[in-house]
Amino acid sequence: MTTTLSRPVSGPFEKTPGWLDWYDGPAKPAFVLPAGAVDAHCHVFGPGAEFPYAPERKYTPCDAGKADLFALRDRLGFTRNVVVQATCHGADNAAMVDACLSSGGRARGVATVRRSVSDAELERLHAAGVRGVRFNFVRRLVDFTPKDELMEIAGRIARLGWHVVIYFEAADLEGLWDFFTALPTTVVVDHMGRPDVTKPVDGPEFGLFLRFMRENPNVWSKVSCPERLSVTGPKALGGERAPYRDVVPFAARVVAEFPDRVLWGTDWPHPNLKDHMPDDGLLVDFIPAIAPTAALQRKLLVENPMRLYWPEEAV
Template sequence: MSFEKTPGWFDWYAHPSKPLFRLPPGAVDAHCHVFGPGEVFPYAPERKYTPCDAGKEQLFALRDHLGFARNVIVQATCHGADNRALVDALCAAEGRARGVATVRRGVSDAELRELHAAGVRGVRFNFVKRLVDFTPRDELQEIARRIAPLGWHVVVYFEAADLPELWDFFTALPTIVVVDHMGRPDVSKPVDGPEFALFLKLLREHGNVWSKVTCPERLSVTGPRALDGERDAYRDVAPFARRLVEEFPDRVLWGTDWPHPNLKDHMPDDGLLVDFIPRIAPTPELQRKLLVDNPMRLYWS
């Protein structure tokens, strides 16, 4: 079965640079995806976009090139609740990957146990309206209750403007809640402004809420431009991510977001993304927590 990629969106960057920043031993890329290949793992009929194929072989090659030891592979919306591509990659990783799946209300206990055996440790709830259709909150709450005994967590993806209406739902979930991409703040606004302050309040008041300090390429206004030849891409995002890393060092995660779906203006160099890390986690201790201790505790303990 052949699929035609959504027009105007970039393929993943084929020749990433070698990072200047040396990752600590055991570092985890805690947010990445696999897409297809569509002829083997067809994309979901209800998808909002069709990506380029980006399979496990390419992901593992990038892992090794950048210097990571492990991956956390997150089910992408283009595959819906068909987790076969995810499970295939987890099995091929031989213990070096964990997964975050998408499941529906009708999933059986046996299916959840099979996903757990393959390496799945969480489910993702997506609230970004341009990417998914609405799912009733009671269905999501039921799924959260069912995965809690497995020790899984819930990953949530939303946009900053929607946090007030989602607050009560998030804080009622019976699991750890991991927020994708810092809740997508508007980085043209002040880091001390009311919008980001609300997100910080969520983490301060609810110790079960974690954040991924990921995707500067999606959030940045200044973009990947470098100044004076330095690798300082996405500099407008750094203050937001650094605030989270320094205030909540035991509840932050980092990942590449490879292969970067839905981007229209530029496709990031994953080597430059790795070099973003010491600008948001400036000390070896913070770097180890972000890249090793936190993801290992959440996904491998």
Template sequence: MADKPAFQMDADWLPFHPNPSKPAYVPPPGAVDAHCHVFGPGDVFPYAPERKYTPCDAPKEKLWALRDYLGFSRNVIVQATCHGADNRAVVDALQASGGRARGVATVRRSVTDEELQALDAAGVRGVRFNFVKRLVDALPRDELLEIAQRIKPLGWHIVIYFEAQELPELYDFFTSLPTVVVVDHMGRPDVTKPVDGPEFALFTKLMREHTNFWSKVSCPERLSKLGPPAYGDVVPFARHIVESFPDRVLWGTDWPHPNMKTHMPDDGHLVDVIPQIAPTAALQQKLLVDNPLRLYWPEEVR
């Protein structure tokens, strides 16, 4: 009898696309997928007891294969909530990447200076604060501020994940953070509302008035009501951010697309959205190469 898997993925979990299409768009040399994940394998890197979902395994080897197939050169691997504050899967991927990956970790107040130094040596360059209630129980703000102060001397940044309706309540806390702050997926705007409406205007104000804020213009598959392949209702929001703040934007696949409930995106289609949101070669160069290098590989920037 075969051994039972260490972890059984959720019954409604959608595994990542097994055969994504080859994108028509060819990224510029050195392009970075600046938001992706690794999951497990669960029998090697166990999922956290407090997790709110159990995914399919999505190991580093699959991520490297996708990177090469889509025409990218590097990855930024973001710690997933299913692993809690156990960053071993991310660190393992970073150490196996040959310098072609950097990471964003999750840490708690109890993390030691030695552990932070070890994460830094492995290639971690930031920490993630998650405020999406269905995914994680948010830490107290005093703990988050303490973590922020401790990672600042390392030159790390903070990644924040929240939903648009939560921004008014979180705005003052976010602007008190002492580092570069990268917002996941444009703060998840409601794309049925106007680009120039009050909800997205608040996010635009955050970016305009606080120049330490960056945005990932990623995850149209999570935001769109129209759906694939073009995700046309998301394009005006992402293009507005790219054109307004060209030096502070990043892009990523979000592979392996955790917690998708309606469809599993074709990563080739996601890449083909890039020239719609960054319509010139100069904007594409900033979005995919110059900006992520400045943030994650600053030692290579002259």
């Protein structure tokens, strides 16, 4: 049985040609999430008529607003969300903040801010539920921001107890190492730094990422987005339900070695996917393949995100 979410409503923008609409009939996962589970990486897009997309955006998505995000949350069995600012909205965090404020305390946010942001605005974001900022180093998605500006922002948000989320590609880690290790906050890496899963899990490229985490105890990682990393694709093999099997060794390695510093999220509504749009129910069924015990699953989905985003409620 599937549940159909509402379809995106056309706004004043035409979406980028080739953009895949999010999948509106997610399967009910076979894996039952632990009580209090957090989807620690998801987005909202608009709706554009209410929350216009940034003029400098690199893409125009379909609308995917808070009502559909919360419907997906309930369908999959999550309790809470962490809404990460989408690059198509630039530094206008209004859609993300609105989702947090409308969640009844069940959503926290990760913002994008510029050097010009005022202390009053940072305080307003904090009151709305923002607990981090995102620095994006994927050049096809954003224009380069000078590192001195980013470091200044990191120093200011550290005083609020926020963290920095970094998004980069595996080949760029070595060149960014010194900057990342100088950040004065907890640092959360999106999607394991996008490893090339055709290379060995014990090879030098992924080994550099593992060393980055070992040598820097303030670094966490999201073990999410297998649909972005996989070469074999979503089809489960050998009668197993878990998809994206070629990503499993990488994510499982991170979970096993750093169980107290990992997070997981759907990445709904899956920005910039060109080949296929994942079934979010099947993505949830990826979790027990990378976190095979109840203790690891609870750390990944409940204890770690609560400690980072709702520390006042963490056990």
